[in-house]
């Protein structure tokens with residue numbers, strides 16, 4: 001059966017952590033996967049999560065199956081967190097299912113599109129998260145790209161994006177990052193979101209929003225601006241959210257897929273197609289992460305604690321952006337890295353070439369994605385001098 005298979009390379013993001021773990025250099029830095037780290041370089045379990053887990057340990061009554069959509073209460077609460085008091089909720093035009101992480105939501109979204117239009121095209125930003133193309137291709141879709149990041153000027157190529165989207169067919173889907181664009185950290189302004197929403201409305205393509213970092217940019221509601229505007233502007237929309245980063249539940253694999261259609265009846269039909277798509281895939285989502293998020297979002301006290309902990313993570317990352325830029329300057333680098341402070345969320349591109357990325361790995365044990373994407377949350381007051389000096393050396 002398997003004798004013809006060829007060995008595959010390690011995953012371009014997750015493979016870095018394996019190499020990092022095997023590295024014995026005490027100064028090593030893992031800037032690969034998008035995982036929050038505190039100023040000691042640890043990925044903590046949030047206090048609100050610990051409290052909710054304690055409650056769950058005492059209160060959980062059964063481990064019977066929940067069904068393909070997961071917990072109804074989690075689905076309701078996460079929809080409110082994502083959409084706020086949006087009219088589509090009151091119009092009964094949105095249904096949400098819990099999924100195994102944001103990736104599970106993306107895969108199911110892709111399969112739902114494929115169930116309706118086999119082999120449909122989905123447009124993704126250039127660049128985008130390294131796994132997007134693989135997930136959508138595996139779901140049967142054709143993946144094409146639209147311009148997004150201007151590598152030379154370290155800013156958004158909005159003119160290029162708008163041009164490309166203006167030619168998208170109404171039978172295509174367009175993937176948009178709600179906030180904290182992965183990998184560039186460059187987000188659309190509110191005015192640019194308005195243009196994209198107007199285009200989606202006029203051309204009729206299906207927006208698919210990936211919101212993996214809600215709360216890591218400017219705030220929970222601010223980061224959902226584009227998503228909520230699109231939900232106001234189009235008749236059909238899919239969006240994927242993740243609790244990996246903002247609740248720190250990475251390994252518990254909890255996210256959600258929400259579907260919006262133009263009437264309650266149309267939404268019910270779409271939902272009825274979605275459930276068997278899940279059933280033949282992973283049958284039903286894991287329950288633990290959903291129960292934790294549900295406990296937090298149904299308690300005013302835990303919600304307040306969560307917002308506070310999320311704010312601290314967001315502010316620490318923003319602080320490290322500025323610190324890195326300052327330290328690069330102090331290390332004698334004359335290239336302008338100030339763009340790092342104008343980007344959002346966990347990621348930025350350093351804008352160095354593949355050889356320099358490799359040199360940082362081989363000579364300094366600093367691990368980043370080959371595109372020079374760094375996880376800014378991996379920077380600490382302790383490692384920033386070593387990082388800046390190492391970058392200065394390879395430059």
Ligand code: LMR
Pocket residue numbers: 013014032033034035129131182
């Ligand atoms: C990342 O982009 O680093 C994260 O989303 C983790 C992953 O699964 O790739």
